[in-house]
Amino acid sequence: MSRVFLGVPAPPGVPAPTGVGQLRGTRPFPDAARDALADPQLRRNLAHATGVIRAKRAAAVAELDDWEALRLAGEAIKRATMASLDTHLVRLEAEVSARGGTVHWARDAREANAIVTGLVRSTGADEVVKVKSMATQEIGLNDALTAAGVTPVETDLAELIVQLGDDRPSHILVPAIHRNRAEIRDLFLREMPGVDPDLAAEPRALAMAARAHLRRTFLRARVAVSGANLAIAETGTLAVVESEGNGRMCLTLPETLITVMGIEKVLPRWSDLEVFLQLLPRSSTGERMNPYTSLWTGVTPGDGPRVFHLVLLDNGRTAALADRTGRDALHCIRCSACLNVCPVYERTGGHAYGSIYPGPIGAVLAPQLTGIHGTPDGDGGSLDFNGSLPFASSLCGACFDACPVRIDIPSLLVRLRAAAVDAARERALPTAEALTMAAAAQVMASPTRFAAAETAARLGGRLAGRRSGRLSALPWPLSAWTATRDAPRPPAQTFRQWWSHTHPDQP
Amino acid sequence: MRIALFVTCLVDALYPQVGQATAALLERLGHQVLFPAGQTCCGQMHANTGYAREAVTLVRHHVDVFEDADVIVTPSGSCGGSVRHQHAVLARDAGDEALAARARAVAARTYELSELLVDVLGVEDVGAYYPRRVTYHPTCHSLRVLRVGDRPLRLLRQVAGMTLLELPDAATCCGFGGTFAVKNAATSTAMLADKMRHIVGSGAEVVTAGDASCLMHIGGGLSRLRAPTRTVHLAEILASTAAGPR
Numbered sequence: 001m002s003r004v005f006l007g008v009p010a011p012p013g014v015p016a017p018t019g020v021g022q023l024r025g026t027r028p029f030p031d032a033a034r035d036a037l038a039d040p041q042l043r044r045n046l047a048h049a050t051g052v053i054r055a056k057r058a059a060a061v062a063e064l065d066d067w068e069a070l071r072l073a074g075e076a077i078k079r080a081t082m083a084s085l086d087t088h089l090v091r092l093e094a095e096v097s098a099r100g101g102t103v104h105w106a107r108d109a110r111e112a113n114a115i116v117t118g119l120v121r122s123t124g125a126d127e128v129v130k131v132k133s134m135a136t137q138e139i140g141l142n143d144a145l146t147a148a149g150v151t152p153v154e155t156d157l158a159e160l161i162v163q164l165g166d167d168r169p170s171h172i173l174v175p176a177i178h179r180n181r182a183e184i185r186d187l188f189l190r191e192m193p194g195v196d197p198d199l200a201a202e203p204r205a206l207a208m209a210a211r212a213h214l215r216r217t218f219l220r221a222r223v224a225v226s227g228a229n230l231a232i233a234e235t236g237t238l239a240v241v242e243s244e245g246n247g248r249m250c251l252t253l254p255e256t257l258i259t260v261m262g263i264e265k266v267l268p269r270w271s272d273l274e275v276f277l278q279l280l281p282r283s284s285t286g287e288r289m290n291p292y293t294s295l296w297t298g299v300t301p302g303d304g305p306r307v308f309h310l311v312l313l314d315n316g317r318t319a320a321l322a323d324r325t326g327r328d329a330l331h332c333i334r335c336s337a338c339l340n341v342c343p344v345y346e347r348t349g350g351h352a353y354g355s356i357y358p359g360p361i362g363a364v365l366a367p368q369l370t371g372i373h374g375t376p377d378g379d380g381g382s383l384d385f386n387g388s389l390p391f392a393s394s395l396c397g398a399c400f401d402a403c404p405v406r407i408d409i410p411s412l413l414v415r416l417r418a419a420a421v422d423a424a425r426e427r428a429l430p431t432a433e434a435l436t437m438a439a440a441a442q443v444m445a446s447p448t449r450f451a452a453a454e455t456a457a458r459l460g461g462r463l464a465g466r467r468s469g470r471l472s473a474l475p476w477p478l479s480a481w482t483a484t485r486d487a488p489r490p491p492a493q494t495f496r497q498w499w500s501h502t503h504p505d506q507p
Numbered sequence: 508m509r510i511a512l513f514v515t516c517l518v519d520a521l522y523p524q525v526g527q528a529t530a531a532l533l534e535r536l537g538h539q540v541l542f543p544a545g546q547t548c549c550g551q552m553h554a555n556t557g558y559a560r561e562a563v564t565l566v567r568h569h570v571d572v573f574e575d576a577d578v579i580v581t582p583s584g585s586c587g588g589s590v591r592h593q594h595a596v597l598a599r600d601a602g603d604e605a606l607a608a609r610a611r612a613v614a615a616r617t618y619e620l621s622e623l624l625v626d627v628l629g630v631e632d633v634g635a636y637y638p639r640r641v642t643y644h645p646t647c648h649s650l651r652v653l654r655v656g657d658r659p660l661r662l663l664r665q666v667a668g669m670t671l672l673e674l675p676d677a678a679t680c681c682g683f684g685g686t687f688a689v690k691n692a693a694t695s696t697a698m699l700a701d702k703m704r705h706i707v708g709s710g711a712e713v714v715t716a717g718d719a720s721c722l723m724h725i726g727g728g729l730s731r732l733r734a735p736t737r738t739v740h741l742a743e744i745l746a747s748t749a750a751g752p753r
Binding site: 414419433487 | 514518520524527530555556557559564651679683686687688699724728730731
């Protein structure tokens with residue numbers, strides 16, 4: 001029997017849903033980046049923070065002599081899992097259900113929000129505590145809960161900073177990386193009731209203030225919402241890895257636990273944890289092991305939540321899985337190593353990417369999940385700014401080297417660039433760039449035409465640059481180059497002219 | 508050895524001295540250099556800007572031109588990377604398996620200059636003389652696509668008269684990235700600014716690399732700043748001798 005769907009099972013002929021939610025920006029990347037680059041405080045915060053994490057990760061990785069073997073194992077497990085994701089998901093559902101949990105399938109962000117909101121309201125609670133989770137950021141769950149009269153409380157320190165500041169996360173692991181300690185102190189003084197007015201801008205003092213603020217909420221919370229770093233199909237076990245212990249509180253104290261998990265997080269076997277619990281902490285926080293690893297399997301009487309719901313989120317993943325390009329991006333374990341080594345991310349920060357998934361993997365994931373043809377969520381026009389994301393990279397390759405599951409991000413970006421160009425080709429009129437590229441390919445496919453073009457360009461360039469010996473102003477689109485960089489003045493003769501004079505015996 | 512030179516479109520049009528130095532160096536080492544006259548461009552700019560269809564035309568042309576060569580050398584980590592890691596994929600994606608197979612055969616015989624010298628010709632001391640303070644920028648595609656590793660540095664360390672200075676954060680991109688430098692000019696310039704700060708701070712008179720494209724970017728920035736550091740391609744340093752300084 002042929003397999004119609006590799007991801008969320010669905011009747012034949014039903015198209016896989018595209019992703020909606022917090023996956024699109026409102027401006028093209030270059031515009032948003034320009035604003036970020038003009039903010040010196042932001043650039044200092046980012047350069048400092050990414051530099052610290054980079055160094056920690058490099059040290060944590062260097063002390064393992066089998067790191068490359070671990071990466072290969074991680075890649076192999078992910079590739080094999082994705083090839084039959086549907087069977088692993090059905091198995092996960094069966095095992096979770098058998099152990100007292102309830103599994104829900106959400107085709108997209110809207111369905112996931114409706115499911116979670118309904119579950120919370122059915123408990124009668126008007127407040128939930130939250131574990132840091134990219135999936136719930138992706139679907140915009142906090143807004144959905146608030147609209148339904150439920151107050152979500154982020155309990156991860158950095159997520160709390162983002163929430164108190166009515167801000168958006170700018171990093172997968174360190175969502176408030178764009179803020180420094182002085183800015184956080186000021187935010188706490190402004191937004192945190194009962195905080196010490198002499199609060200010091202020191203990490204420990206800030207953490208203690210947050211701890212005191214959250215403690216009361218933990219103790220009264222009846223419902224918690226989490227994401228999941230991993231899920232094991234054969235046992236129905238979910239896992240959250242974290243550093244602060246707030247996750248452990250959320251996962252054990254409340255009566256009801258609702259976990260929202262992207263379908264690509266499932267792993268087939270318990271033994272797969274060996275690989276991923278080594279790859280993830282070293283790649284993300286640069287630690288040998290994260291301080292808290294919580295694993296739970298269904299519900300256990302007298303221990304932890306009495307009610308457990310697992311919401312399996314598609315939101316474009318099945319569609320991405322059907323695509324050769326998208327498939328590898330789904331191997332991502334959200335460690336954020338690629339962000340920390342990316343020279344573009346380090347300078348622009350995460351907000352410039354628009355989507356809640358920033359950096360190199362975000363530039364792949366966001367257009368993959370939403371589709372490059374898609375229209376923005378909500379009511380804003382027909383422009384698709386996710387088409388600008390695959391171009392937000394110099395293709396330097398640092399991300400590929402850092403990725404613990406060896407996602408070849410530069411190659412995926414190049415393929416998505418082709419998808420963006422092909423989408424543009426379908427418009428009535430070709431862009432100026434498309435015409436230039438077509439003309440250049442035609443010229444370069446013939447050495448005669450290429451030599452003639454070289455002669456024309458050389459004469460023009462030599463005329464323009466004859467006073468100073470350099471070209472400091474060229475017309476559009478090369479004006480973007482000469483705004484900050486001189487262009488070389490063409491030489492008196494090309495290499496091939498020189499060669500034909502000096503090697504007349506060679507054809 | 509008969510070595511076919513894939514000089515790259517950029518060197519052909521704008522930096523002929525890099526091609527001249529590559530040829531002079533190999534001839535000095537006793538090899539015969541051929542220049543297949545039909546060559547134009549590897550198509551990397553097209554492919555990396557999303558114009559895969561146009562790039563395949565150039566892949567086909569490149570394969571036609573270089574198919575008969577025994578060994579191919581290019582003074583570019585980036586163009587070498589495109590030939591070795593992109594050409595066959597582009598052909599296969601376009602549904603042309605025959606072209607993909609031919610492209611793989613050409614790729615297997617294509618070497619970046621430092622790879623050719625160290626791995627194929629087995630030489631690290633090429634007899635060069637270059638009495639200047641030099642720092643080396645390992646370009647991204649040399650380092651992370653072709654994985655040339657320390658081959659260029661091993662060659663540079665043998666150059667007589669030269670002082671090799673360390674470049675802080677050497678492995679970080681200069682911000683060129685082909686059309687990235689124009690499409691995301693502000694980000695590209697921010698990356699370039701940091702690279703230039705390290706280059707000028709190193710105290711070097713010359714910054715060298717294995718890619719004319721990255722050097723064009725770095726050199727364009729240094730020139731705009733009227734910085735004292737010049738850009739010189741690795742091939743030019745290796746071709747320089749006491750009798751024939753470059």
